[in-house]
Amino acid sequence: MMIPQGILIVFLFTLIHESIHRTPFRTQWLNDCIARVCSVLLVLPSDWFRYFHLAHHRFTQDHENDPELISPKPETMRQYLVHLSGIPVWWSHIKTLVINASGHCSDTFVPAKGHRKVRSEAQIMIAVYALMIAVSVHLQTAVLVYVWVLPAILGQPFLRIYLLAEHGRCPYVANMLENSRTTTTTWLVRKLAWNMPYHAEHHAYPTVPFYRLPEFHALIETELKQTENGYVRFHAKYIEQIR
Secondary structure, X not given: OHHHHHHHHHOHHHHHHHHHHOOOOOOHHHHHXXXXXXXXXXXXXXXXXXXXXXXXXXXXXXXXXXXXXXXXXXXXXXXXXXXXXXXHHHHHHHHHHHHHHOOOOOOOOOOHHHHHHHHHHHHXXXXXXXXXXXXXXXXXXXXXXXXXXXXXXXXXXXXXXXXXXXXXXXXXXXXXXXXXXXXXXXXXXHHHOOXXXXXXXXXXXXXXXXXXXXXXXXXXXXXXXXXXXXXXXXXXXHXXXXX
């Protein structure tokens, strides 16, 4: 059961994503609250990620300014397997948390007015983790390891498989209908990912809420430049290109 549980945990990333766009709930405070709870489970500070993600939307596939391109997509089979393992992303999250907590955040997408916010956020998250560890030691229990840590580690490769299709092997151009990919998939995956397989649609018009994306897809489907029929097919083609 750890793998299904882990998939549910790591796909909270898509809920963080929606919450920082503030589309799941009507009130900003509730969106922000949900994002912060999920951020603890994924070791991904949500305020910092909001700055990161807004820059990604503004400069999608721009080598100079898209923060997602700081970590390049895998170009060899070894890089591909390491990427899917989830190890690099966990390390990146932990490193970001420590740097932000120390007050040494140098990310250009974080404005000067946001430095205090991301520092405080990281410090609070580290305090929460320290409290979790202290309580676990006091109670002599490893329950968090088995219901959270190990499942999340085992589930992360499935999130990597999903996310790589969003922009992997897409051209480095400004056109959002060309630099982002929409992937046809099952009802379950669409629900699990808050309709983000409609990714080109989301990038073209990020103000369209997740629950309207299927309708929006029907309107602009013929304009999409990058599409794929399923994640298995995407990865089969990806592997073929890097072998």
